[in-house]
Amino acid sequence: MTTEALGAPARPSPGLLSRIFAGRSGPLAVVCLAIFALWYLGTVWLNAPLLIDRYERQGEDWSITRLAEDAMAMERPVLPAPHQVAVELNKSIFQRNVTSKRSLVYHGWVTLSSTLLGFAMGTLLGIALAVGIVHVNTLDRSLLPWVIASQTIPILAIAPMIIVVLGNIGFTGLVPKALISMYLCFFPVTIGMVKGLRSPDPLQMDLMRTYSASTGQVFRKLRWPSSIPFLFASLKVAIAISLVGAIVGELPTGASAGIGARLLVGSYYGQTVQIWAALLTAAAMAGLLVAAVGMVERLVLRRTGVRP
Structure with missing residues (x-):
């Protein structure tokens, strides 16, 4: 007999988050997202002093939004953004001949x-x-x-x-x-x-x-x-x-x-x-x-x- 027939309350079905975190993919995805978030924050934090110094020397007005955008697009940053590294990996692995010394x-x-x-x-x-x-x-x-x-x-x-x-x-x-x-x-x-x-x-x-x-x-x-x-x-x-x-x-x-x-x-x-x-x-x-x-x-x- 079922628990409903015996009068016992039915167990609630696990929610979406419970099902996601029951395996390995859910926790792994959360950790990866946390790493990327901290990486982007670190990119802005470490590259900001160089950009602020450049803004002041050139007499330019700047905002937090512009600072964040420029920090993640510097040619030679202190800490590159994840998407910059991804572009470099794509160029160096998939767009180069495997015998090239730039591959x-x-x-x-x-x-x-x-x-x-x-x-x-x-x-x-x-x-x-x-x-x-x-x-x-x-x-x-x-x-x-x-x-x-x-x-x-x-x-x-x-x-x-x-x-x-x-x-x-x-x-x-x-x-x-x-x-x-x-x-x-x-x-x-x-x-x-x-x-x-x-x-x-x-x-x-x-x-x-x-x-x-x-x-x-x-x-x-x-x-x-x-x-x-x-x-x-x-x-x-x-x-x-x-x-x-x-x-x-x-x-x-x-x-x-x-x-x-x-x-x-x-x-x-x-x-x-x-x-x-x-x-x-x-x-x-x-x-x-x-x-x-x-x-x-x-x-x-x-x-x-x-x-x-």
Whole structure:
């Protein structure tokens, strides 16, 4: 019987706002709108002093409306408006040939190449270090503190040294940037894998010893499967940091290609719109790379039976 037939009051149907905010799209849209609103307000606030100074020097009358319009249409603003960055992105991505050095697709591919190479090397190094730390007590006591201490050195301080040293021995271009990416991304992989390889329950370890399993069998059948969720959580962090490392590696070299080179050119000539377009491109690349790692994670976990 229905609640109406039993005399109980019927539950009111959820309103429109409740249905919108029940999923992910509604909250995401609200956050995006808030960010754009704050961005436009920041554009007017930061660009206003320059415009007011110009109005006073030229003896022009101005109003808040005119100030806001001019602030969002400056050629070289302190903070560009979102629509200015959107126009620059459209021009640099869709209206340029992908082989043109003025195309963000071209610069993005250059940075992506060193990012992926550094990510691959950092992942292999991190897994190798984690396996050694877990299985060799000497490495656990001596190497792990150095792995942690390595991340206290600012990457901006050692990036020029890496570039200069490798350049003197003949390594230029992709390899130095990839090594800087590797330096940044091996750390989360190492720490995550150490945690993952040590995650099996002591009862499970005792059961493997009861079956007289060798160290290799314990690793293949227990430690490695248990570490996969930890590995992918670390890889999501590592791939984003690897992109940062590739961009940082392009800065001290005065590179002519890459997102870092685009940022340098924009800073040299005061092209803040170009700088923001490059930054948003880098952010979009990082988001896509993390999403790609997440897709691989879902496939692997489904194949291993961890997730249905």
